[in-house]
Amino acid sequence: MNLEYKYLLDGNFHPESRVWVYQSSRLFSMGEALEIEELLKEFTAKWQSHGTPVKGAAYLFFGQFIILMADETASGVSGCSTDSSVRLIKDIEKRYAVNMFDRTTLAFVIKDKIQLLPLSQVVYAFDNGFIQPGTLYFNNLVQTKEELENNWIIPIQQSWLRKRFDLKAES
Secondary structure, rough: OOOOOOHOOOOOOOOOEEEEEEOOOOOOOOOHHHHHHHHHHHHHHHEOOOEEEEEEEEEOOOEEEEEEEEOOOOOOOHHHHHHHHHHHHHHHHHHHOOOOOOOEEEEEOOOOOEEEHHHHHHHHHOOOOOOOOOOEEOOOOOHHHHHHHHHHHHHHHOHHHHHHOOOOOOO
């Protein structure tokens, strides 16, 4: 599975640009992905904060993750502009019958595929060898472009999950 995505990020955004990661409860079909990419493009072209255009970008990565990014060095993001982005994601949820706000389901790369696992089953999966310290985990808690580039897809042993398994952080 090709996990290269950084080259797709707009290089004109400040490293501290705000990032929101939304994980779908399922993989989107090719047709759905094309429609969603068009919705994201339309949204970012019109995204505003108190009448001022937001320097924003949106991506659909791996057919399952929607990334919204706003460069606040160009224009701030208000509560209203954040609300409009949440409305977009809720519209996508409704339109495609998916859940985009479930923070209790985690994504891992297992056998070269993205696999979702409820948080309640993570310890069982680890204890039974389905996931290991080096298994790649999608850390959807990243908040900046820099974190997205460096800390989004990381081994479990480098994530907050290591504490669940009493693992030592490794560099």
